[in-house]
Amino acid sequence: MEKKRTLNFGAGPAKLPQSVLLQAQKELLDYSGIGISVLEMSHRSSDFNKIINKTESLLRELLNIPDNYKVLFLQGGGSGQFSAVPLNLIGLKEDRCADYIVTGTWSAKAAKEAEKYGKVRVVHPKMDSYTKIPEPSSWTLNPSASYVYYCCNETVHGVEYHFTPETNGAVLVSDMSSNFLSRPVDVSKVRRGLLRSLRDGAAYSSLNLCAGVVQFGLIFAGAQKNVGCAGVTVVIVREDLIGHALKECPIVLDYKVQVEMNSLYNTPPCFSIYIMSLVLEWIKNNGGSAAMETLNKQKSSIIYDIINASNGFYVCPVDSACRSRMNVPFRVGKKEGDEALEKKFLEGASKRGMISLKGHRSVLLKYNPSDV
Ligand code: PLP
Numbered sequence: 001m002e003k004k005r006t007l008n009f010g011a012g013p014a015k016l017p018q019s020v021l022l023q024a025q026k027e028l029l030d031y032s033g034i035g036i037s038v039l040e041m042s043h044r045s046s047d048f049n050k051i052i053n054k055t056e057s058l059l060r061e062l063l064n065i066p067d068n069y070k071v072l073f074l075q076g077g078g079s080g081q082f083s084a085v086p087l088n089l090i091g092l093k094e095d096r097c098a099d100y101i102v103t104g105t106w107s108a109k110a111a112k113e114a115e116k117y118g119k120v121r122v123v124h125p126k127m128d129s130y131t132k133i134p135e136p137s138s139w140t141l142n143p144s145a146s147y148v149y150y151c152c153n154e155t156v157h158g159v160e161y162h163f164t165p166e167t168n169g170a171v172l173v174s175d176m177s178s179n180f181l182s183r184p185v186d187v188s189k190v191r192r193g194l195l196r197s198l199r200d201g202a203a204y205s206s207l208n209l210c211a212g213v214v215q216f217g218l219i220f221a222g223a224q225k226n227v228g229c230a231g232v233t234v235v236i237v238r239e240d241l242i243g244h245a246l247k248e249c250p251i252v253l254d255y256k257v258q259v260e261m262n263s264l265y266n267t268p269p270c271f272s273i274y275i276m277s278l279v280l281e282w283i284k285n286n287g288g289s290a291a292m293e294t295l296n297k298q299k300s301s302i303i304y305d306i307i308n309a310s311n312g313f314y315v316c317p318v319d320s321a322c323r324s325r326m327n328v329p330f331r332v333g334k335k336e337g338d339e340a341l342e343k344k345f346l347e348g349a350s351k352r353g354m355i356s357l358k359g360h361r362s363v364l365l366k367y368n369p370s371d372v
Contacts, residue, residue, distance in 0.1 A: 010356035011155050011178060011327055012225030020278045031274075038274045043267050051274050052263065058280035062181060062288055065236060066188045072235040072255065073263040073273050078106070078177040079113075080253065081220040081233060085149065085173055086114040087249040089218070089241060092146040092171065099123045099145040101165065104130040104154025105360075106175060111149070117246060121145070130157040132319035136165065147171040147217060153179035153326050155225075156360045158316070160324035164215060171217035171241060179326050180221035180234070181283060183293035187236065189215040217241050223272060225326075228279045231272030293325075300325040329359050 008015045031038050034047055041048050056071045065071065074080065090096050096118035100111040114120045123141055124134035141148060148167040153160040155178040164186070165172060176185070218237045224230040235255065243256045251257055257265050283292060304323060307314040307330055315337075316323065316330045331337035332345050349357050 004353070007352075007354040008356055009354060012222070013230055014225050016229070016275075016279065017282045020275070020282055023278055024275060038271050041270060043264055043270050048270055051270070051277055052268070055273050055277040055280060058277060058284060059234065059236075062280060062283060063185055063187055063236075068239045069187060069236050070239060070242065070255070070259045072237065072258050073268055073276075074233050074235055074252075074258060075231065075266075075269055076253065077230070077233055078175060078220065078222040079109070081175070081235065082110040082113040083116075084235075084249075084253040084255070085110070085147070085218065085220070086117040087253055088245045088255050089147050089171065089173065090114065090118040091244050091246050092241065093144055095119070095144045095146075097121060097142060097145050099142050099148040099170070101134070101139065101148070101150040103133055103151060103159050104157035106154055106156070106177070107149070107151035110151065110175065114149070118146070123148070129317070130154065130159060131317045133159060133161060133322045141168060141170060143168070143170075145170055147173050149173045149175075151175040151177075153177075153182075153324055155327050156329075158318050158324040158327045158329040159322050160326065162322065171238075172215060173218045174216060174220075176219050176221040178221075178225045179324070180219075180226050181280075181289055181292060182226055182296050182326055184289040185216075185219070187216050187219065188238075223276050223279075227283075228276035229272050231269035232276060234276075296325040300328060303328045303330075327359075 005018065028037055028039075030036070031041065031047070038048075038051070052073065055073065059065065059071055074084075076084070086098060090098050097120070098114055098118060099121050100107060100114070101124060102108050102111055102122050111120050111122065121142055123139040125138055127134060148165065148170045150161065150165055150173075152174045153176070160179060216236070216238070218235065218241060220233060220235045221227070222230070223232045223234065227234070237255055237259075241255075242259055245254045245256060252266055283289070286292075287294075300323070304316065307316045307328075312334070314330050314332060315335050316328065317335075318324070318329065331342070333341040346358055349355075
């Protein structure tokens with residue numbers, strides 16, 4: 001009989017579909033009849049080449065990624081991209097400045113890292129707490145910024161964008177580490193007519209000046225939350241943004257080098273890429289990103305409905321307009337949490353086979369301006 005599995009609520013590394021784990025187990029000693037494991041396979045072999053190419057094509061299919069975007073599978077995690085993004089993009093414009101929308105721990109960390117390489121501006125007034133997205137009308141975007149950065153789902157604080165920031169044509173960079181493939185994403189909003197002119201050779205730089213036309217410049221996401229296990233980070237980057245790295249950019253983080261080498265400049269995390277391919281196949285067979293969105297709406301509203309109906313017994317501090325469908329922070333007993341009750345809650349959950357429900361206390365802490 002199949003063993004009942006523990007219910008793992010961890011944000012990431014997170015639960016994987018059981019069929020994916022079973023397939024990985026089945027293929028662990030002998031991948032596809034070749035007599036060795038993916039763990040033992042050379043990243044230069046034709047077998048691994050097939051795995052990485054299949055992973056990329058599944059990703060392209062699931063997210064409908066246009067041809068003028070490159071897909072990379074890198075190491076270093078989301079945190080590595082906090083450095084790689086400014087190292088590759090802050091030099092796009094002479095002034096070397098970047099605009100950051102800071103809505104939680106992860107975008108604050110990214111902004112702090114970027115300060116090493118250029119001028120960083122937080123585009124909105126300081127907030128008291130990370131419980132909402134500052135009103136877009138309060139943002140002052142710098143027209144000479146090399147890019148505008150935001151974190152699409154702040155994992156710790158449970159703040160998620162349910163819209164895509166408008167940047168007046170500036171390059172938009174998104175950390176989607178914790179909501180990647182949890183819903184469809186319009187990677188590029190190039191209109192039909194413009195697509196035609198792109199095919200006919202129009203320069204992207206001139207298109208970028210058209211407000212609301214070209215959307216994402218770069219999206220990155222660590223795999224361990226929604227699309228696999230730790231070790232690999234996906235970067236989807238628009239072609240025209242490649243080749244502008246600062247001279248001090250470490251070679252393994254240089255998008256141009258990695259694009260030219262099909263993510264194989266150095267040994268990639270082969271097994272993590274293989275696991276990603278299995279998860280992507282699972283997503284495809286289960287209805288793709290639209291089906292994932294329906295499921296995530298259903299799952300998160302079960303919890304939010306209980307919170308809303310609890311008369312203040314469960315408290316979610318996040319503004320209802322930007323509550324995350326991926327991470328639901330809540331306190332038990334009262335607004336600032338009743339520690340004894342929360343302990344009891346976690347013990348009760350654990351007895352019922354539910355783990356990793358303990359969140360971060362920082363959810364209710366005041367915004368600390370020294371974060372950025
Ligand atoms: N960005 C977000 C939204 C995250 O949730 C995390 C980690 O949880 C990171 C970045 C950092 O990722 P990593 O631990 O892979 O460096």
